[in-house]
Each structure stands twice: as C-alpha cells, then as structure tokens.
Amino acid sequence: MTDDTLAHRAQHATRTESVHLPPSVAPTNHGHTTAAWTTTIVVVLGAVVAAVGMVAALAWLAWSGGAVMLLGLVLGKVLQVLGYGQGGAQTLARQAGAAH
Template identity: 65%
Template sequence: MADHSLAHRAQNPTRTETIHLPPTTPPTNHGRTVAAWATTWSVVFGGVVAALGVAFVLVWLFWTGMALIGAGLVLGKVLQLLGHGQGGAATLARAQRRGGH
C-alpha cells in the first residue's frame, strides 16, 4: 500500500516536468483577425439559414445554408492567404497602427 499521508508528501516532494517555452511569443490578437471574423459570421449565418430550412421543411433553403457555410470557409481561407489571418502581413500592419494590440 502506498503512503499518501501529508507527512510522506512533505518529506518526498514530487518531481515536475521541465517547461519548454516556445522560441517566440505568439501574436497578441487572440485570433481577432479579419479572416477569423469573416469565417465565423458567414458560417453562423449559413447555419441559421440551414436551420430555418430544416424547421420549415424547405430543402432548397437547407442546401442554400450549406452552400453559404462552404462559401464562408473558402472566404476565410482566401483572406488568410491574403495576409488577413493570424500572423499575416495585413494583420501585423493593423496591429502596429493600433499600438501592438
């Protein structure tokens, strides 16, 4: 039986792992980028349209909502490739204009 008493734990401290920090500090925008917002809101809007299609039993409205979701995902990727995503040139320039945050 293992000794888990307070006295045993005080005399035998547990070993912890070494923390390895990343080589650079991650961006400070916490994902608040043009690409992230555009993707999020287009997917939410497409989801609402698709949900209304299900609620009103309109198959064409459901598939319209699904197409809007797909278009929103493509839009987000295109914006990321254009530099409006995390660590992109446009995002970094905007952060510099606003004082780094």
C-alpha cells in the first residue's frame, strides 16, 4: 500500500512543472484597435436591432439586425487584413506615433 497523503506528496515531488513562454512580447494595446472597436460596435448595434425586432415581432427587423451583425464581422476582418488589427501596419504606425 502506497502513502498517497497530501503531506507525502508535498515532501516527495515526482514531477516538475515546465514553463511555456510566448515567442515574443505580446502587443501592449490589449486589442484596442480600429478593427476590434469597429467590429464590436457594429455587432452590438446589430444585436440591438435584432432584439428590438424580436420584441416587436417584426421578422424583417430581426433579420436585418442579423445582417448588420454579419456585416460587422466581415468589416472587422477587412480592416484586419488592411492592417488596422492587432499587429497590423496601421496599428503599429499609430502606436509608434503615439510613443513620441
């Protein structure tokens, strides 16, 4: 019978933890980019429109809100590809300008 008590395990460590560090320092803007804010604002507005459509029992308004949410996702991806997202050229240039 083996001693599997907490005290025994604390005194006789059997394995070590390995540390996994990221390959580089994370961006300092915490996701506050033009692409992120645009996506968030448009998707939230679309959700509000869809919710009003659901409450008012107007199917066309609910579907319009869903379309606005989808448009927000597409717009955010386009802005990210254009460099306005995390690590993008436009975002890095804006950060460099703000550092001076």
